[in-house]
Amino acid sequence: MSKILIRNAFTVKRLLGLGSDDRVTIHVATENNRIASVSEQPIEGHFDSVIDATGLFLSPGLVDPQVHFREPGSEYKEDIESGSKAAVKGGFTSVISMPNTRPTADNPEVVAFMANRSKKLGICKVYPTGALSMGLAGQTMTDFAALKEAGAVAITDDGKGVQDDKLFLQALRSARQLNLPVLDHSEDESLSNGGAIHEGDISRKFGLKGIKANSESMHVERGCRMSEETGAHYHVLHISTRESIDAVRFAKAKGIPVTAEVSPHHLLLCDEDIRLRKDNSLDANWKMNPPLRSRADKEACQQALLDGTIDAIATDHAPHSPTEKAQPIESAPFGIIGLETAFPLIYSHFVRTGQLSLGSCIDLMSKQAGALFNLECGRIQVGAAADLCLLDLETAFVVCDKFFASKSTNSPFIGETLYGRTRMTMTEGRVVYT
Ligand SMILES: [Zn+2]
Incomplete structure (x- = not known):
């Protein structure tokens, strides 16, 4: 039996389930894994520990719809433990992990391993997904019912697009x-x-083979059409182009069950921002899939975030070793890490600048992100799971390679001055990061 009191934090009323975005001073007590009381008045009683949160913002634990924790198979990049530590350092208490591990999470054993490993660690809740096709090869559908039974919260071949239209339609039906x-x-x-x-x-300019913008939107349009036909929930991972956003906006207006997420890097960077190495070649820490798009695409992503077309923010946390990322950009692997910088980036660039309210930012990173998978989260209310974080909105910090709890440091945001560093994270009533 563990009782913890967090006193003198501030939050916004919306996160208490009270509608408005007004700020309010708040005291919260937890008992075991649940929130036991929430009050604007000081809470009396005996507690195993008391956390003074004066000046800090209390948020529901953040939820990331897309991470790659590399275990099993590529633990030198990241494992479930290091990935979970990176998550809670970024204020995340729940993440959805992608199936492109080695072996692939295309069978109940691997899915159950991921779920059990994270439960045993007890740092961050890791919800696995199951692969759509065996080996992500895009040919033979997996057994969705068995994957669900083992703990998968969604089906995806992330890392690869599904090329076969018939297979994708069948997958949506199932x-x-x-x-x-x-x-x-x-x-x-x-x-x-x-x-x-x-x-x-x-x-x-650099004589490189390019990825066409419509390589994404053609598939998004296909998915929206098939979602309409089947009634299945179709979710677009890491959306990055104007045409894809237009397709999602159109589908939503028709009432089709389509959702979309965007990553901080597609909101804040474009291809013009890819940094040059000393030898004037392009730095692979700016390489991910989908790639950094044009400036117009970046602006379309920002507009979609602000007008509500986007349902959630996802990091697509994709760790790789320094040696892998030091390769020429043509041969280096795709992906960047993102868990520890996600909230500071969105807060510093959208909330602090007055474009997005703090309540909306947190909803995009908790309640709405969880709702994609039918996870109940994102509110500081009595009876809810005690998944919480304290964020420092006032102290500037500089992102450096020592900052990361992840095993990898492949981030294009090293050197940036940001606000919104995590001071404490609690998962199921246990303090997992301070
Ligand atoms: Zn992907």
């Missing part, structure tokens, strides 16, 4: 029957064509 969302890494490979960065002025 997922619909099991009430599982299908998460789509939308990429038509005939149009991405083995490129390393977005096809545009920068790819042409």
Whole structure:
């Protein structure tokens, strides 16, 4: 039996389930794994520990719809323990992990391993997904019911687009029957064509094969159409282009069950921002899939975030070793880490600048992100799981490679001055980061 009191924090009323975005001083007591009381008046009683949160913002634990924790198979990049530590350092208490491990999470054993490993660690809740096709090969569908039974909260071939239209339609039909969302890494490979960065002025300037913008939107349009046909929940992972956003906006207006997430890097960077190495080649820490797009695409992502077309923010946390990322951009692997910088980036660039309210920012990173998977979260209310974090909105800090709890440091945001560092994270009533 453990009782903890967090006193003198501030939050916004919306996160207490009270509607408005007014700020309010708050005291919260937890008992075991639940929130036991929430009050604007000081809470009396005996507690095993008391956390003085004066000046800090109390938020529901954040939820990330897309991370790659690399275990099993590539533990030198990240494992479930180091990934979980990176998550809670970023204020996340729940993450959804992608199936592109080695072996692939295309069978109940691997899915159950991921779920059990994270339960045993007790740092961050890791909800696995199951692969859509065996080995992510895009040919034979997996057993969705068995994957769900083992703990999968969604079906996805993330890391690869599903090229076969018939297979994708069949997957949506089956997922619909099991009430599982299908998460789509939308990429038509005939149009991405083995490129390393977005096809545009920068790819042409450096003589690199480019990934066409419509390699994404063609698949997003397909997914929206098939979602309408089947009634399945179709979710677009890491959306990055204006045409994809237009397709989602159109589908939502028609009432089709389509959702979309965007990553901080697609909101804040474009292909013009890819940094040069000393030898004037492009730095692979700015390489991910989908790639950093054009400035117009970045602005379309920002607009979609602010007008509510976007349902959630996802990091697509994808660790790789320094040696792998030191390769030429053509051959280096895709992906950047993101768990520890996500909230500070969104807070510093959108909330602090007055474009997005603090309540909306947190909803995009908790309640709405969890709702994609039918997870109840995102509110500081009596009886809810005691998944909470304290964020420092006032003290500036500089992101450096020592900052990361992740095993990897492949981030294009090293050197940035940000606000919103985590001071404490609690998962199920246990303090897991201070
Ligand atoms: Zn992906």
